[in-house]
Structures are given as structure tokens and as C-alpha cells.
Amino acid sequence: MTTGMDRAITLHQPKRLEFGMGAAARLGEWAADFSRVLVLASPRTAPMLGKLGLTGQVTLFPDVPPEPDDRALSAVLEIAARVEPDLVVGLGGGSVMDLAKLAACLWDGAQVLPDVVGPNKVARRLSALAQVATTAGTGSEAGIRALVTNSATKAKMAVESPQMIADIAVLDPELTFSVPPAITAATGVDAMAHCVEAFTNRKAHDLIDGYARQGIALVGRYLGRCVKDGTDAEARAGMMLASYYGGVCLGPVNTAAGHALAYPLGTRMGLPHGLANAIIFPHVLAFNAPARPQKTTEILRSLGLPASDVPATVLHHAAGFCRALGLEMRLSAQGTNGDDLPAWAAEAHAIRRLMDNNPRDMSVAEVEAIYRAAF
Ligand SMILES: NC(=O)c1ccc[n+]([C@@H]2O[C@H](COP(=O)([O-])OP(=O)(O)OC[C@H]3O[C@@H](n4cnc5c(N)ncnc54)[C@H](O)[C@@H]3O)[C@@H](O)[C@H]2O)c1
Ligand SMILES: [Fe+2]
Numbered sequence: 001m002t003t004g005m006d007r008a009i010t011l012h013q014p015k016r017l018e019f020g021m022g023a024a025a026r027l028g029e030w031a032a033d034f035s036r037v038l039v040l041a042s043p044r045t046a047p048m049l050g051k052l053g054l055t056g057q058v059t060l061f062p063d064v065p066p067e068p069d070d071r072a073l074s075a076v077l078e079i080a081a082r083v084e085p086d087l088v089v090g091l092g093g094g095s096v097m098d099l100a101k102l103a104a105c106l107w108d109g110a111q112v113l114p115d116v117v118g119p120n121k122v123a124r125r126l127s128a129l130a131q132v133a134t135t136a137g138t139g140s141e142a143g144i145r146a147l148v149t150n151s152a153t154k155a156k157m158a159v160e161s162p163q164m165i166a167d168i169a170v171l172d173p174e175l176t177f178s179v180p181p182a183i184t185a186a187t188g189v190d191a192m193a194h195c196v197e198a199f200t201n202r203k204a205h206d207l208i209d210g211y212a213r214q215g216i217a218l219v220g221r222y223l224g225r226c227v228k229d230g231t232d233a234e235a236r237a238g239m240m241l242a243s244y245y246g247g248v249c250l251g252p253v254n255t256a257a258g259h260a261l262a263y264p265l266g267t268r269m270g271l272p273h274g275l276a277n278a279i280i281f282p283h284v285l286a287f288n289a290p291a292r293p294q295k296t297t298e299i300l301r302s303l304g305l306p307a308s309d310v311p312a313t314v315l316h317h318a319a320g321f322c323r324a325l326g327l328e329m330r331l332s333a334q335g336t337n338g339d340d341l342p343a344w345a346a347e348a349h350a351i352r353r354l355m356d357n358n359p360r361d362m363s364v365a366e367v368e369a370i371y372r373a374a375f
Pocket of ligand 1: 043065066067068093095104133134135138139143175176183187190250273274280
């Protein structure tokens with residue numbers, strides 16, 4: 001495989017993007033011709049429905065939980081089968097937008113979740129799809145992936161298909177004003193992690209590196225401001241853009257060891273996805289520094305940190321960046337006694353779809369050492 005710019009890759013993006021203050025209200029104009037609209041939301045985002053200006057027959061499902069599992073998807077599909085929507089709207093964070101993607105493709109029951117896990121298994125799209133992001137983190141609105149937790153095994157199942165790309169994505173910073181500081185910080189680090197892990201990835205590509213660089217720099221410039229003042233419109237817009245760019249990075253390149261190591265913390269400990277990523281991020285960046293010295297230096301500089309490619313220094317500054325956002329970075333303070341770390345290390349190591357992307361091979365013992373260091 002060539003590792004140069006000439007390597008063929010495919011990038012899917014939403015057909016239309018509405019960005020900036022007031023963008024939410026423009027969804028209604030775009031959607032005027034749809035007659036049966038199903039809006040998915042979480043309890044926190046459901047009250048924003050009125051901002052979208054939707055007409056026609058609108059059904060609201062306001063109960064998408066964070067980190068949704070297959071049972072949450074079933075509840076959504078049940079409503080969708082009744083509504084037979086010609087438009088599905090995801091109004092929320094990654095949890096809501098991921099289920100909106102699946103709802104738009106699966107509500108007729110011709111395919112069920114186990115049929116579509118993995119790449120390119122979704123046969124067709126049944127409804128138009130609009131994604132209205134209310135967090136700046138996952139970049140789910142930009143991409144073709146949906147993550148659902150397996151309620152039996154607690155593993156994340158990834159569905160990936162171009163059938164799930166949005167017809168329209170709406171990025172209105174005002175919708176993120178109400179995100180509390182802790183969730184702002186955690187989701188913002190998730191956006192950065194998407195960019196960083198794609199940028200340092202074994203499959204990194206120049207087409208994506210441009211988005212990654214911009215995303216990391218936006219996080220360096222604006223995330224702290226968003227945490228300090230949730231109504232800072234410019235900073236919130238900057239983070240929505242960073243999140244979108246992170247989503248673009250996820251498509252053709254995707255994440256690596258950082259996300260793989262974060263997954264057990266999310267599924268086993270119940271940590272929010274962004275917080276789990278934040279706890280792991282400094283350690284993996286430092287571990288990978290010897291394999292990507294220039295890019296590691298560039299990342300630190302973009303985040304406004306002293307440039308370095310020395311692992312211990314990288315770890316120190318990257319962890320300091322997260323702590324300055326108010327994030328509790330010690331695993332031991334998150335409600336685990338550490339007994340399960342070996343089991344989680346084996347579990348993370350087995351997520352080969354991500355671990356194989358890492359620029360440096362990581363053994364099970366090295367994964368466990370990172371968990372211990374984060375403890
Ligand atoms: N599709 C992808 O490519 C992709 C990428 C990364 C993560 N994910 C998935 O996305 C999910 C996490 O998404 P997330 O980090 O956006 O969090 P989330 O959607 O779970 O939301 C986190 C919490 O914030 C609340 N919230 C959302 N918007 C709010 C607002 N504007 N004001 C106040 N509260 C608000 C939600 O109700 C929820 O309680 C996970 O399931 C993760 O696996 C998907
Ligand atoms: Fe993520």
C-alpha cells in the first residue's frame with residue numbers, strides 16, 4: 001500500500017451544511033415538503049424542537065439515552081415503524097444522531113441491527129436524514145458511522161455505511177450554549193481526539209490531515225473559552241467546526257489506540273465517551289510520540305502547549321491541558337478499584353479495527369501499563 005498522497009481514499013460529507021448562529025431555524029425551510037417527520041432527541045435536547053421551524057406532522061421521541069444500546073435502538077425503531085417517516089431528524093449529541101442514522105435505514109424491519117454491524121452492510125436508506133448537533137464532540141453529523149452498545153456484552157458495535165450520510169447537517173452554536181462545562185470539556189476533547197488519532201494514524205492521508213490540523217488548532221483556541229463561558233458564540237462556533245472536522249477525520253481514516261483504550265472505560269465503568277477519551281488521550285499521545293515525533297510536536301504547539309516529542313514531557317503537557325479544562329484525569333477517582341484493569345486491557349487490545357491503525361504496536365501489557373498510569 002502506498003503511504004503517499006496518491007493513495008486512493010473516499011470521503012463522504014453531508015449534501016448540505018447550515019452553519020452559524022440562527023442555522024437551526026433554516027432546517028424548517030429545507031424540510032417544508034416532508035409530511036411525516038420523526039425527531040429523535042434526548043430529554044435535554046427535546047425542548048429545542050421549536051427552534052427548528054418544522055412544519056408537517058412532527059412526532060417527537062424525546063428519550064434517547066446517552067451511549068445508547070440495542071434496546072434503545074429497538075424503542076426508536078418501534079416508533080419509527082409506526083410513523084413511517086419521510087424525514088428523520090436527529091436533534092442531539094452523538095447518541096441521538098447515531099440512532100437517527102440507523103432509524104432512517106432500518107425502520108421497515110427488512111434488516112435488523114446484527115445484519116448491518118460492520119462496513120457497508122446497510123442495504124438502503126428509507127427516509128431523508130437531517131442531523132442537528134447539540135454537542136461539539138462526536139462529529140457524528142459529518143459521517144457514516146453509528147455506534148450502539150451491545151447490551152449483553154457491553155461492547156460497542158460499529159455500523160458504517162454511506163447510506164447513513166446526512167442530507168443536511170445543521171451546526172448552530174446557540175444549541176450548544178446549554179451544554180454544562182464538564183460535558184463541554186469532555187466532548188471537546190473527543191473532537192480533538194478524533195483529529196489527533198487520525199493525524200497520527202497509520203492510515204493518515206494528506207486529504208484528511210488538513211481537516212485534522214484545523215480541528216486541533218480550533219480546539220486549542222476555543223475549547224477553554226467554551227468551558228469558561230458557555231454563551232461565547234464565537235468559541236462555540238469554533239468548537240462545532242472542530243467537531244465537524246473531527247467527524248470528517250473519522251470517515252476515511254478513523255481513530256486508533258486512544259479510542260480503543262477508552263471504550264472499556266465507557267462501556268464497563270459507564271464513563272461518558274468524551275471523558276474516557278480525555279483520560280486516555282495524553283498517555284497514547286506520549287506512547288506514540290517516538291513513531292510520530294514531528295506530528296506530536298505540531299499537535300502540542302497547536303494546543304498552545306510547549307512543543308516536544310519526548311514522551312514524558314508530552315504526557316505532562318497533554319494531561320495538563322485536560323486538567324485545565326476541569327477534567328478529573330485519575331481513573332481511581334472515577335469509581336474503579338483497579339481490579340478489572342487486566343481484563344479491560346485484553347478487551348481494548350482485541351479491538352483490532354482501531355488498534356491496527358495505531359502508529360506504534362501496543363501489547364496487552366502496554367495497554368495495561370497505560371491504564372495503571374492513568375489510575
Ligand atoms: N458516529 C460517530 O462517528 C461517533 C463518534 C464518536 C462517538 N460516537 C458516539 O456518540 C455518543 C456520545 O455522544 P456525545 O458525546 O455527543 O454525548 P451524548 O449525545 O451522549 O450527550 C451527552 C449528554 O449531554 C446532553 N446534551 C446534549 N446536548 C445538550 C445541550 N445542548 N444542552 C444540555 N445538554 C445536552 C445529553 O442529553 C446527554 O445527557 C456515544 O454513544 C459515542 O459512542 C459516535
Ligand atoms: Fe469519539
